[in-house]
Amino acid sequence: MFEFFASLFGYVLNFIYQLVNNYGLAMILFTLVIKLAMLPLSIKQQRMLKKNSKMQEKMKVLQFKYKNDPEKLNQEMMNLYKTENMSPFSGCLSTILQFILLISIFYMVRSPLTFMKKVDTNTINSYVEQIKQEGKSVSAAYPEIDLIREVDYLKEKNPEDNQIDKLGINMEFLGLDLSKIPQQNLADWTVYIIPVLYILSTFVSMKITTSMQTGKKKKEQEVIDITEKKEEDSEEKPAEGEFDAMAQTNKMMSWMMPIMSVSISLVAPLGLALYWLVNNLAMIIERLVLNKLIKED
Numbered sequence: 001m002f003e004f005f006a007s008l009f010g011y012v013l014n015f016i017y018q019l020v021n022n023y024g025l026a027m028i029l030f031t032l033v034i035k036l037a038m039l040p041l042s043i044k045q046q047r048m049l050k051k052n053s054k055m056q057e058k059m060k061v062l063q064f065k066y067k068n069d070p071e072k073l074n075q076e077m078m079n080l081y082k083t084e085n086m087s088p089f090s091g092c093l094s095t096i097l098q099f100i101l102l103i104s105i106f107y108m109v110r111s112p113l114t115f116m117k118k119v120d121t122n123t124i125n126s127y128v129e130q131i132k133q134e135g136k137s138v139s140a141a142y143p144e145i146d147l148i149r150e151v152d153y154l155k156e157k158n159p160e161d162n163q164i165d166k167l168g169i170n171m172e173f174l175g176l177d178l179s180k181i182p183q184q185n186l187a188d189w190t191v192y193i194i195p196v197l198y199i200l201s202t203f204v205s206m207k208i209t210t211s212m213q214t215g216k217k218k219k220e221q222e223v224i225d226i227t228e229k230k231e232e233d234s235e236e237k238p239a240e241g242e243f244d245a246m247a248q249t250n251k252m253m254s255w256m257m258p259i260m261s262v263s264i265s266l267v268a269p270l271g272l273a274l275y276w277l278v279n280n281l282a283m284i285i286e287r288l289v290l291n292k293l294i295k296e297d
Helices: 002-020 023-037 039-065 070-083 092-110 121-133 143-149 151-157 162-167 189-230 241-265 270-293
Strands: none
Touching (some): 002 092, 023 039, 039 270, 121 151, 143 151, 151 162, 189 270, 241 270
């Protein structure tokens, strides 16, 4: 499945590359194209988040009201979901799509000759063997990246082989070599620029999300306070464990994808980190704009 999407994305990236003749610029434009294609889903997700905020207020009220009757509480919560026309798993689709994008684009960046240039596997393997015989180092994880670096050498050795031109990809971008892998170039400080910028943009994105939710949480707390006053005569405290566990799970999930991305960006070519960086910046702008335009129902 991932190879199918990697091949599909490869057609798009290669089309853009043919127009701009620069891998970095092509990757930026490719990221924006994917972001625009996902915009309807982003709008739907933002609306769901707004709606879910109001749902949380109602769920807190139910939690207090039926704190001594778990069965009734579950029944009322399911009724609430039906009334609001929402599903407890409404956010799963977005997470699944993000995961598919993450892995598929990793495949494409790891093997650009296969998925972007559509070079035959046997042809790639024959050139890889050729540079190995010449004593050149070839990574087992990224043989195509090493092959791209040795294109000029292959042309020198095989001046009449026009097929070698298919292997050439201009990966120089603003003084950075996007074919470099941080893990393999620890002494080169330039390989950390894009991953560090990506990490910073991730924290900015999470900070914005947190600030947007602060007002919602205050509103929810007001509802809780009002409900608590109505329940003063009860000796038992509300069972908030389920909601606390849910909040902790959501918090953990929000950190999982960035941590996974950062880990992969250190062992993958810089082109992948560039995609994530541009995607993050576009997501920040998108979130701010949609938050202003989309009002709560």
